[in-house]
Amino acid sequence: MEATSSTTLALSSPPTAAARRSPAKAIVASHHLRHSSVPALHLRAVPGPSFRALPSPGFPGWRRKRGSGLVVRAEMFGQLTTGLESAWNKLRGTDQLTKDNIAEPMRDIRRALLEADVSLPVVRSFIESVTEKAVGTDVIRGVKPEQQLVKVVNDELVQLMGGEVSDLVFAKTAPTVILLAGLQGVGKTTVCAKLAYYLKKMGKSCMLIAADVYRPAAIDQLTILGKQVGVPVYSEGTEAKPSQIAKNGIKEAKSKKTDVIIVDTAGRLQVDKAMMSELKEVKRAVNPTEVLLVVDAMTGQEAASLVSTFNVEIGITGAILTKLDGDSRGGAALSIKEVSGKPIKFVGRGERMEDLEPFYPDRMAQRILGMGDVLSFVEKAQEVMRQEDAEELQKKILSAKFNFNDFLKQTQAIAQMGSFSRIIGMIPGMNKVTPAQIREAEKNLKFMESMINVMTPEERERPELLAESRERRIRVAKESGKNERQVSQLVAQLFRMRAQMQKMMGAMQGQDTPDMEGLMDSIKAEEQAAAGTGKRRRKYGNLRRRDLDAMRGFRRR
Numbered sequence: 001m002e003a004t005s006s007t008t009l010a011l012s013s014p015p016t017a018a019a020r021r022s023p024a025k026a027i028v029a030s031h032h033l034r035h036s037s038v039p040a041l042h043l044r045a046v047p048g049p050s051f052r053a054l055p056s057p058g059f060p061g062w063r064r065k066r067g068s069g070l071v072v073r074a075e076m077f078g079q080l081t082t083g084l085e086s087a088w089n090k091l092r093g094t095d096q097l098t099k100d101n102i103a104e105p106m107r108d109i110r111r112a113l114l115e116a117d118v119s120l121p122v123v124r125s126f127i128e129s130v131t132e133k134a135v136g137t138d139v140i141r142g143v144k145p146e147q148q149l150v151k152v153v154n155d156e157l158v159q160l161m162g163g164e165v166s167d168l169v170f171a172k173t174a175p176t177v178i179l180l181a182g183l184q185g186v187g188k189t190t191v192c193a194k195l196a197y198y199l200k201k202m203g204k205s206c207m208l209i210a211a212d213v214y215r216p217a218a219i220d221q222l223t224i225l226g227k228q229v230g231v232p233v234y235s236e237g238t239e240a241k242p243s244q245i246a247k248n249g250i251k252e253a254k255s256k257k258t259d260v261i262i263v264d265t266a267g268r269l270q271v272d273k274a275m276m277s278e279l280k281e282v283k284r285a286v287n288p289t290e291v292l293l294v295v296d297a298m299t300g301q302e303a304a305s306l307v308s309t310f311n312v313e314i315g316i317t318g319a320i321l322t323k324l325d326g327d328s329r330g331g332a333a334l335s336i337k338e339v340s341g342k343p344i345k346f347v348g349r350g351e352r353m354e355d356l357e358p359f360y361p362d363r364m365a366q367r368i369l370g371m372g373d374v375l376s377f378v379e380k381a382q383e384v385m386r387q388e389d390a391e392e393l394q395k396k397i398l399s400a401k402f403n404f405n406d407f408l409k410q411t412q413a414i415a416q417m418g419s420f421s422r423i424i425g426m427i428p429g430m431n432k433v434t435p436a437q438i439r440e441a442e443k444n445l446k447f448m449e450s451m452i453n454v455m456t457p458e459e460r461e462r463p464e465l466l467a468e469s470r471e472r473r474i475r476v477a478k479e480s481g482k483n484e485r486q487v488s489q490l491v492a493q494l495f496r497m498r499a500q501m502q503k504m505m506g507a508m509q510g511q512d513t514p515d516m517e518g519l520m521d522s523i524k525a526e527e528q529a530a531a532g533t534g535k536r537r538r539k540y541g542n543l544r545r546r547d548l549d550a551m552r553g554f555r556r557r
């Protein structure tokens with residue numbers, strides 16, 4: 001038995017004689033960004049009776065130790081993890097992520113991905129989007145640039161692998177038919193049984209259909225594995241046509257009210273016409289809910305183009321990636337979704353029946369980076385920052401200090417989140433806003449920004465300066481190409497926002513009981529009264545006067 005402890009460990013060089021006598025001494029915990037620039041080999045230390053021979057890229061020989069009481073296994077995608085690490089190391093001592101200082105780490109990431117056999121177009125678009133996001137990321141207090149880059153890379157890796165976990169789809173009315181395809185030796189027959197075992201644990205009854213008639217041993221193998229997991233296997237030997245076997249098998253499964261039927265099909269050494277047309281025929285005969293292509297992780301980006309080819313030829317719903325426990329470099333896991341558009345639904349991580357699990361892009365990304373702790377630290381820091389920002393804003397509103405910087409920050413935050421129109425559409429009750437109104441709102445935002453941009457830092461900080469000084473307003477108007485009245489309106493608008501926000505915050509905090517009705521009435525009246533109507537003129541006839549009143553009112557505070 002293995003894997004009771006799963007601490008990720010690293011050796012910075014092949015073990016010395018002393019280290020071989022005591023492997024534990026040679027192991028350095030890697031739960032933090034390491035300083036070493038020496039490529040580290042990722043190992044998983046698990047208690048066990050022997051020291052198993054395991055893949056050791058770059059350090060042949062030393063893994064043959066036996067009887068040490070320690071089982072050491074290469075961590076998945078260890079080489080890729082190591083390659084990425086040199087990227088983080090290059091950012092040490094910097095205090096920000098910039099286009100310049102990120103160039104070299106991005107080259108390391110690019111190299112690491114290519115060495116991991118990720119397809120070139122995928123690498124290119126990945127690098128582009130990580131660069132763009134990393135440079136545009138706000139600095140979070142307490143978070144180092146290298147940690148921030150880890151987080152950006154993690155998020156992009158998750159997206160690259162499909163974002164969400166792609167669940168198995170079940171037919172609305174049973175049985176669900178799963179058709180498995182794949183080249184010879186990829187682990188298809190084994191996956192049939194593993195999947196049945198997995199579904200059985202979910203409480204589903206299963207049946208396996210042996211439709212691989214070209215390799216008699218495959219039928220025997222499936223029968224044995226079926227027995228092992230306690231699932232019936234339907235077979236008709238090697239004489240019948242695969243499509244007919246599958247049809248008959250489904251009939252039998254239906255009579256037994258089986259929930260899920262898994263059809264094992266023949267594998268070939270390479271994609272050929274005969275294979276594709278036979279698969280098409282079986283697919284037509286069984287009308288499957290899922291068609292899953294089993295691919296071998298060791299074949300790297302080749303696996304991704306296979307998924308693409310099968311999808312074009314027969315139409316598939318997803319892939320199952322086997323042999324991830326081996327010395328695979330990660331190219332398949334990282335390329336499949338992006339290259340083929342089809343998700344990886346399961347991964348095989350060993351030969352045992354329980355070694356099949358759903359594919360979780362986020363867990364996979366974390367395994368690749370080997371930095372779960374850094375990621376959660378950055379996430380927490382982001383959360384704290386959001387909270388601090390909100391608290392800061394709240395304080396400012398309550399003490400009537402909401403200024404033009406805050407105003408700008410808010411509008412820019414909206415811009416960052418996407419176009420104004422999309423944001424408006426998301427606000428409940430706001431979806432009746434017409435496109436013309438949205439365009440108008442966007443224009444207004446730009447209009448206001450142009451005035452704020454020419455204010456001095458002091459004026460932005462203390463809008464009272466503008467309220468009190470006509471010269472300042474005239475200057476802002478001149479520099480922004482607007483007129484004095486427009487600047488006065490903007491200043492008055494900020495004071496009105498302060499008043500409204502303060503009243504609402506006060507109400508939320510139970511500090512006073514503002515005249516909410518009056519406030520809402522006045523907002524509604526302003527919205528309803530169309531510009532230039534008699535009602536609007538009566539109520540807001542002297543807009544300049546009202547603006548000045550607002551400023552005076554707040555100057556007294």
Ligand SMILES: Nc1nc2c(ncn2[C@@H]2O[C@H](COP(=O)(O)OP(=O)(O)OP(=O)(O)O)[C@@H](O)[C@H]2O)c(=O)[nH]1
Pocket residue numbers: 182183184185186187188189190191212215218266267268322323324325326347348349350351355
């Ligand atoms: N290490 C490891 N071995 C696996 C995994 N899945 C399958 N295998 C092994 O790969 C070998 C081939 O598996 P099969 O299931 O016979 O492959 P197949 O695709 O059905 O092969 P054909 O019937 O010839 O098309 C077997 O020795 C399996 O035990 C896995 O996830 N990890």
